[in-house]
Amino acid sequence: MTRHDEAEAVRPLTLAWVRRHLNADERIAETEVLHGGITAEMRRLTIAARDGSTRDLVLRTFVDVEHAEDWLNREADALTLLTGTGVPAPALVAVDPAAAHCEYPSLLMTHLTGRPVLDDEGLATRVPVLARQLVAIHAVRPAQRPPEYVTLTTADTVVTPKGADAAAWAAAIDVIRQPAPRYEGRFLHRDFHPGNVLFDVLPPRPAGARIMGVVDWAATSWGPADLDVAHCSTNLALLHGPAWGLRFPEAYEEAGGVLAAAANERLYWRVRDGLACSEEVQQVVQSWRQAGRTDLTMRTVEERLDAYVTALMDAVG
Structure with missing residues (x-):
């Protein structure tokens, strides 16, 4: 053998x-x-x-x-x-x-047909489709709730990338020192991102992208819709650039999703997920490179993470 x-x-x-x-x-x-x-x-x-x-x-x-x-x-x-x-x-x-x-x-x-699509091409079409799918997931009302969400990242475990904007990261870390905001619970996938979504995409017609399946439900939880949205936003920012991470919450709301009303509450969840990613960049990069995104080096992804976290903090002045 x-x-x-x-x-x-x-x-x-x-x-x-x-x-x-x-x-x-x-x-x-x-x-x-x-x-x-x-x-x-x-x-x-x-x-x-x-x-x-x-x-x-x-x-x-x-x-x-x-x-x-x-x-x-x-x-x-x-x-x-x-x-x-x-x-x-x-x-x-x-x-x-x-x-x-x-x-x-x-x-x-x-086994579901389709494949994860991590390329930049056609992303503008796929983002609204991803958002609509996440809204549909959050609309599920289980008779018995799954366990409450868990976030393991703390202010002391965040790994600030080399050369990152120190002031922005310090401010972001201060954000997650605060208690989590109150929220209306939803059924969460908890690891919703392009790598766990299977698309049926015909190369000549990227505008016709449709989702064939959502996989990896091992972290299913009960918690704020903002947390799932934040996780997908972080992944989009690292895969395709910070602007796409900032765009996804807008797409989610355009699809009918409801996020926290207060800006500081939205910021909390987005920053928390961005900082959580700092602890596992190497694993994420390895996974994406295996999936074909060999252009994504550790340095590239760390720079995008820094730019994304900095953009989140800049948005609040």
Whole structure:
């Protein structure tokens, strides 16, 4: 077996578990490693039936990851909840959150067509589409709320990029020293950004972009809509430039979304997410480069993060 084959192979216990959730006349015909994720191993499994038909499933595995059981329970609950809501999410096939059957905590779900689009071309068309999708997610009203949102970044853990505007970053850090504003709770994806959105984009017609699916529901939470909007804004700022991070909240409101009424409350959530990204720039850059954005170096992304945080602080005078 080659090293490439070993990377794609499903571990023995997990393989047996997957097979138990297939139809009697089905087998796993092919596996493919999916790149772009940060915390989980992702594999596409091509399932073949005796009559020659095929379908694809996705196997998500957390290897030695803290909180894996909680994340997979959240994802399983979210996928079940979203069935029939109109939000294009995978369907849950099976989940083993505590690794009772698999080598590591795992989840099996249907495969959605489409792909993440991280290129600059066509972005002006995609941003309003992203905003409308996020408004639809926030409109979901679960009978049982997911856990309250968590933010781990503190004023002491922020990593100020080398050469950053020291005054702007100091002011931003002071913002998150304050208590979180009161908010009206919403159903949050909590990791909504272009890398977790699958587009069906025909190259000759980028204006016809439409979303085929939203993936990675492991951090589903209950909290302020501003937090999801802020997270997508930060990612857009780093992928495409600070102006796009500033543009996304406007697109969200144009799509019918409601954000905090007070400017200082909006600032709090946007700054908090921007500063949180400072702690994981290296992981983010590696993920994007694997997905094809080889132009995004650590330095480029750090400079964009600095420019974005500085723009947020400049906006409040």
